[in-house]
Amino acid sequence: MDLHDLTAAYALDALDASEAEAYERHLAQCEQCRARLAELGEPVAALAFGSVAPAPPPRLRTAILEAAAAERSNVVPLRRRRWAVRAGALAAAAAACVVVGLAVSLTQSNGKRLVSAVVVLRPNGNATLRVGGLTAAPSGKTYEVWVIPAGGRPRPAGLFAGGAATVRLRGTVPQHGVVAVTLERAGGVSSPTTSPVVSAQT
């Protein structure tokens, strides 16, 4: 069986379970098939629009949102689950520094990037957070940076006002931890009270 030939059938979900498994193993090693599969993904998804779609019953929307809410808070306590989320990662080496995390890159439909954040980690464990595109903190509020070691509690690591900022983080940043930013009352707090606007794994 030539696995390259299975790309269209795989894209259409027209392989049986064992064929699909074999093809997925092949896919992991074949860049050509990955590229072809990406190309065929669009016309396949277009077929989804080819049927007349009656409106689903409104209860379906409610059921999905309720199940999603129940599920996410069941996995682990909500706060910890949120902290564990990684929105994206970028690894790059620059001179003596390592860029360890590109936290969030939200784009609007016009392609404009809303928020970006990069953590630069020095070999001695000191770190800098560069943020761009955050709106200025409202009056009476500040952005607060947190360093969370794996399995540990958030530790306050600095404050900034928003916009484009470079923040030298207090203390050292461990590997396999998380750097996150929340909006807090002016002056900062000792543990986070809102969910992160930005978070990155280190």
Added chain:
Amino acid sequence: MNRQLAHLSDEALVLLAARSEQSALAELYDRYGRTAYGLALRVVRDPALAEDVVQDAFLAVWRSAPTFVPERGKASTWILTLVHRRAVDVVRREQRRRADSLERAPEPVAEGVVEDAWLRLQRERVQSALRRLPDAQREALELAYYGGFSQSELAERLGQPLGTIKSRMFAGLSRMRELLGDPGTEMSWTSTT
């Protein structure tokens, strides 16, 4: 309906969903729930099963949003792939019922269904592209995608060698890609609010 997120791209919504933003999941459902349900219904041919499929797929979106990689493809493609895969799994589990009902279950008709103007446009565009395919290619794509048949089942059903089925599916999808890629017919989500 909360449309505060209506200005965000699908991909941005998935990133927000990855951070447990429920309103982002709601917005994705408002954009693709109907298409997802229509697709599931056409494949599984049973409203209750179609609801299960759509619910299961959107929960998969919620669960696996942190693993979505925008560089690999559009969010809408990803979501509809999750829907289709589940629908096909269901229909294959229900083999007997499907064999029984395929011929008698016609494609749903637009009559009596109030369609969003944008959805109608997309449907007409896809159907017109399908009509421009050679019959054999269109048949292979429709039976595989809407019928949930595997390539081996198709070969048997159509009395053709497996190799022929594979090349029809590949040629059909490649041609669809060209037809849908024509300038002026670019498919993209447009806010309806």
